[in-house]
Amino acid sequence: MTTLTPPDIYMKEFYLARKSLVEKMLSNTKNIEEVFKFAGPLLSPMVATYGPAGINVAPFMLTFTVNKKYLNQAVEYLRNLNNELWSKGHIVYAAAAKFLLEWIYNPERSDPLTLSTHLMIKGHTYTNIKATGEAAIGVLIPPDRGALELRAEAEIYEEGPYYEFVNLLHDLMHAVPRGERSHPWYPALILRVKEIYDNSYQSLGKKIYP
Numbered sequence: 001m002t003t004l005t006p007p008d009i010y011m012k013e014f015y016l017a018r019k020s021l022v023e024k025m026l027s028n029t030k031n032i033e034e035v036f037k038f039a040g041p042l043l044s045p046m047v048a049t050y051g052p053a054g055i056n057v058a059p060f061m062l063t064f065t066v067n068k069k070y071l072n073q074a075v076e077y078l079r080n081l082n083n084e085l086w087s088k089g090h091i092v093y094a095a096a097a098k099f100l101l102e103w104i105y106n107p108e109r110s111d112p113l114t115l116s117t118h119l120m121i122k123g124h125t126y127t128n129i130k131a132t133g134e135a136a137i138g139v140l141i142p143p144d145r146g147a148l149e150l151r152a153e154a155e156i157y158e159e160g161p162y163y164e165f166v167n168l169l170h171d172l173m174h175a176v177p178r179g180e181r182s183h184p185w186y187p188a189l190i191l192r193v194k195e196i197y198d199n200s201y202q203s204l205g206k207k208i209y210p
């Protein structure tokens with residue numbers, strides 16, 4: 001569990017910048033593609049690994065997680081929400097945005113230094129993380145104002161609350177609105193940020209956390 005406070009630049013340019021996208025999503029649920037159009041680097045940072053599959057880098061859509069002590073509650077909440085809203089169309093995005101604001105972007109419940117995604121294929125990233133338990137994450141601050149390098153402990157879950165959290169949250173955005181799923185649940189990747197470097201032109205790789 002995270003105890004230290006993340007640096008200001010991480011909170012402002014990554015966590016709070018993503019929170020503001022969710023706020024915009026809440027006021028424009030009919031056209032969320034427009035909201036997220038230029039947010040690619042913040043939503044899908046590059047994840048670099050090394051190991052038996054060689055050195056590798058690939059973009060992954062990452063999400064902040066809830067603090068571990070609220071994980072079971074969040075899973076239960078999401079499970080009920082998904083059942084209740086199955087196939088209800090674009091109004092689901094309003095409920096999804098509210099969930100994100102109340103759990104993921106609420107300082108009481110969130111863990112800004114733990115990121116999550118799912119692995120749709122047991123490819124290079126999966127193989128390397130299984131072997132090394134480490135990853136580096138490159139976050140470009142759009143359009144090119146800076147960059148953060150996050151060094152993380154990485155763990156893959158194929159069952160249990162993190163697995164359910166990641167897949168239920170993915171379903172809420174991608175399966176629940178249309179009431180249709182295009183793929184099964186996938187392994188969850190949890191990235192616990194341990195070190196942060198500021199790779200902007202001004203700081204040139206200065207360590208800013210811990």
Ligand SMILES: Cc1cc2nc3c(=O)[nH]c(=O)nc-3n(C[C@H](O)[C@H](O)[C@H](O)COP(=O)(O)O)c2cc1C
Nearest residue numbers: 044058059060061117118119120121123124125126
């Ligand atoms: C913008 C973007 C976001 C992506 N997000 C994911 C994701 O969340 N999960 C995933 O499994 N693959 C995602 N991919 C595909 C992966 O980057 C990658 O191509 C695939 O998982 C195989 O990578 P690997 O064998 O290098 O691990 C994304 C691709 C793009 C372009």
